[in-house]
Amino acid sequence: MTHKKAAPAAHLQTLAYIILLALPLLLMLVALTLGRYPISLSDVVRIFLSLVDRSFAVGISDTAYNLVVRVRLPRILVALLIGASLGITGAGFQGIFKNPLVDSNILGVTSGAGFGAALALLLSAEPWQVQISAFVFGLIAVALAFVGSRLYRTAPMIVLTLMGILIGSFFMSLTSLMKTIADPLDTLPAITFWLLGGLTGITWRDVPWLAVITLAGSFYLLLTRWRFNILSLGDEEATALGVNPNRLKIAMVVFSTLMTAAAVAAGGVIGWVGLVIPHAGRILVGPDHKRLLPASLSLGASFLLVIDNISRIALPGEVPLGVLTGLIGVPLLIILLFRNRTGWQ
Amino acid sequence: MNLEANGLCFAYHTGKPVLKDISLAVQPDQILYVLGPNGCGKSTLLSCLSGIRKPDQGSILLDGIDLFSIAPEDRARKIGLIPQTHVPAFAYTVRDMVLMGRAPHLGLFDSPRRADYEIADQSLESVQLSHLRDRPYTELSGGERQLVMIARGLAQQCPIMLMDEPDAHLDPQNQHRVLELVAQLSGQGVSFVIASHSPNNALFYADRVLLMKDGASLAYGKVSDILTEPLLSTAYELDMAVIGDVDEGIPVPRAIVPRRPTYSRMEPDDIERLETNLAKVFADGQESPQLIIVTGQSGSGKSTWCKELSLRAKGIGLSIGGILSPAVFENGEKTGIDLINLADGSHRRLAGQRQGTSSGVTTPRWQFDEATLDWGNIILGNLPPTDLVIIDELGPLEFRRGMGLQNGLRVIDERAHPVMCVVVRPSLLSDARKRWPHGLVMDVSGKPGDGRK
Known part of the structure; x- marks a missing residue:
């Protein structure tokens, strides 16, 4: 048999991989300079250094310092964390479900979280209460799907997928119900905007718990990342290779669900990242999960940061993040699907 | 390990x-x-x-x-x-x-x-x-x-x-x-x-x-x-x-x-050739049993063919067992079917035309005699070892309804005789070939229907 096309050169992929991993940090520095009040890159670097040594802050205005440290930095960090979370869990879910068209919402976590937030907003809760409600209901949705799937003993994975879709639809209906009974002048717009996603009100208070969950979950997924290759072969082959597929999948689902719920609680419903990013990752570094997971993490963080910057700076008024990821992500996915089909069959 | x-x-x-x-x-x-x-x-x-x-x-x-x-x-x-x-x-x-x-x-x-x-x-x-x-x-x-x-x-x-x-x-x-x-x-x-x-x-x-x-x-x-x-x-x-x-x-x-089942059309001198082949099969002392599935349209002479085969086999000194079921004719009309025991030539009436057939319907309806069917089953159930066994014929009764000459099916399934010959109508040929894929199919329709010879 002849092969028409040579495989992408391995060293090119290695180069792309290294650049990818460094990308979020570079973009973060650039993003800190952007905004209605321009701050130069050197000032941004000096502000960072001044956190270590006060003398670097000489000549930098308080406004600039406050903008970078108190306003821009938390929002940028949250954008990076959410993007990283959605990217790596999307790649993970695609691997264990052997399906390149799923993302972390496959088990209903986003829909559950959306309902939790809508419910809290309807009850005029504080922002932190909204976040906790979203987080908890996200976990409840997945737990329900999981318990439901255990009712069948055979084909647990396909039943789990089905239950996830069903539970997700159920919570979406509940959310719609919340919207119909919400006050159209006050609560309804709040629910609508929350469901479309956005990082407008982010402060330092949102960062720690999101960071802890995202970093811990990513750490586990990255440690076990090579095993996703094995899992993607199917349960029987994985078992024959000495891997216990169920134990690994449950751990993976638990971590991914926590990460996604935390991301949605912080930033609202931000679609498409978890679906588009792993495809882009496969094109850049290949389908091997050993590289794909770090690449998706990095790429997801970079993508969401860029999108949030566009929303924050380039457009008049703030276009909701969930809208922008769709408007940019969908055409991007279409282009990727047509241009390169080697990442999956 | x-x-x-x-x-x-x-x-x-x-x-x-x-x-x-x-x-x-x-x-x-x-x-x-x-x-x-x-x-x-x-x-x-x-x-x-x-x-x-x-x-x-x-x-x-x-x-x-x-x-x-x-x-x-x-x-x-x-x-x-x-x-x-x-x-x-x-x-x-x-x-x-x-x-x-x-x-x-x-x-x-x-x-x-x-x-x-x-x-x-x-x-x-x-x-x-x-x-x-x-x-x-x-x-x-x-x-x-x-x-x-x-x-x-x-x-x-x-x-x-x-x-x-x-x-x-x-x-x-x-x-x-x-x-x-x-x-x-x-x-x-x-x-x-x-x-x-x-x-x-x-x-x-x-x-x-x-x-x-x-x-x-x-x-x-x-x-x-x-x-x-x-x-x-x-x-x-x-x-x-x-x-x-x-x-x-x-x-x-x-x-x-x-092994592919061979399917051949009966030609006038095929009986001669078959006889030669049979003689050769027996002379070589080949162990594996041979099965000939004879088929052909109604009136094409399947029974006549079998009768001829039995006569010629006897002529070259082979022992024969089994049954023939030739039609009985009165005034040029087929009025019944006999059952003949090939071992001794004894015969009984197997079927007659059913009484009171409505006029205008030309398809004959046959009324089988249960006693004769039992007799046939006893013959087929107690066949002595012979060189050639002929079973004429096995119909829908046997293949589809589990009745009639069931011992006939069993004899062929067991492949106990060196050469066997079974007659089936064309509509049952596929059943027969499925059941006995090793059978050699003989279609005698090529000959003019001179069953009353």
Whole structure:
């Protein structure tokens, strides 16, 4: 048999991989300079250094310092964390479900979280209460799907997928119900905007718990990342290779669900990242999960940061993040699907 | 390393056993072929042996230790499964695929290291596919994929490899490539259990054969004991021939092929030729029974043909048994059917036209005489050993409704007589051929219908 096309050169992929991993940090520095009040890159670097040594802050205005440290930095960090979370869990879910068209919402976590937030907003809760409600209901949705799937003993994975879709639809209906009974002048717009996603009100208070969950979950997924290759072969082959597929999948689902719920609680419903990013990752570094997971993490963080910057700076008024990821992500996915089909069959 | 299975039973659903009391043993450097028709349980057997499924009963021992008491990763270092070629969801490179064989050697949090990559590359070199290392596995041909899967088994470094239909969907060259590699590895001490649909490959490569049917072990043992015409014919429900040479007086089987039923049209001098052939068959003392299925339209002379055959067979000194059922004519009208015992020429009325047939309907309706049918069954149930048995005829009553001359069906099923001749109408020919695929079909319709001669 002849092969028409040579495989992408391995060293090119290695180069792309290294650049990818460094990308979020570079973009973060650039993003800190952007905004209605321009701050130069050197000032941004000096502000960072001044956190270590006060003398670097000489000549930098308080406004600039406050903008970078108190306003821009938390929002940028949250954008990076959410993007990283959605990217790596999307790649993970695609691997264990052997399906390149799923993302972390496959088990209903986003829909559950959306309902939790809508419910809290309807009850005029504080922002932190909204976040906790979203987080908890996200976990409840997945737990329900999981318990439901255990009712069948055979084909647990396909039943789990089905239950996830069903539970997700159920919570979406509940959310719609919340919207119909919400006050159209006050609560309804709040629910609508929350469901479309956005990082407008982010402060330092949102960062720690999101960071802890995202970093811990990513750490586990990255440690076990090579095993996703094995899992993607199917349960029987994985078992024959000495891997216990169920134990690994449950751990993976638990971590991914926590990460996604935390991301949605912080930033609202931000679609498409978890679906588009792993495809882009496969094109850049290949389908091997050993590289794909770090690449998706990095790429997801970079993508969401860029999108949030566009929303924050380039457009008049703030276009909701969930809208922008769709408007940019969908055409991007279409282009990727047509241009390169080697990442999956 | 020895793999041994004793009395394995397995069912996916209770009451529907897929494996029934299967036992086998594989020693180092042996190749065991598992043969049997589709759905006989070969793949399930492999998944039990690989530890994917636990049998409901029976034991699987690896060097005397219960397979299911061994930790999964330890087990996977001993037994490798090479599945049927499939396309994974993602286009991993060939090297990545082979590398996955390292899974049982790596901890949960480990990724492959340099040493693992080296082992993967060596494995690829062993199957001579180094040049495809960075190619997407999904773009390979079926044969190359099978070789990559073998390389994965090599990277897994297990002394026992289970292969599920390695010869499926492969052209002869690729089958040769894959199986020669298997033979070569077997020479280096790896043992193989191969599920296959190719008895010929078993003939070439196997040390032992397990022949399965309906989940049970039909036969198990040395190649020469198992790959025989009766066993293969039973397993596949197909008339199988083992063709071979004779080397210094010892028969050497070379190929296993199904026998095609021959279908010929009756020509005027065919009876002559058949008689010559019959004489030749008997003269050669050929052991395997011959079956002639005589067919033809109503009135084409099937009974006449059989009668003629019986007369000429008698003429060359052959002993004959069985029955004839010629039509009885009155004033040029077919009014009944007789049943004649060929052994002594005695006859009774088998059927008459049913009384009160409505006028204008020309199709004759026959009323069978139960007593004569019983008589016919007694004749057919007590046939003495003869050179030729003729059964004229078996109809829908026997084939479709389980009534009538059931002993006639049994006589032919048992293949107890050297040459048998059975008459069926064309509408039942397919039933007859399905039941007796080894039969030679004779269509006598070519002759003018002179049944009343």
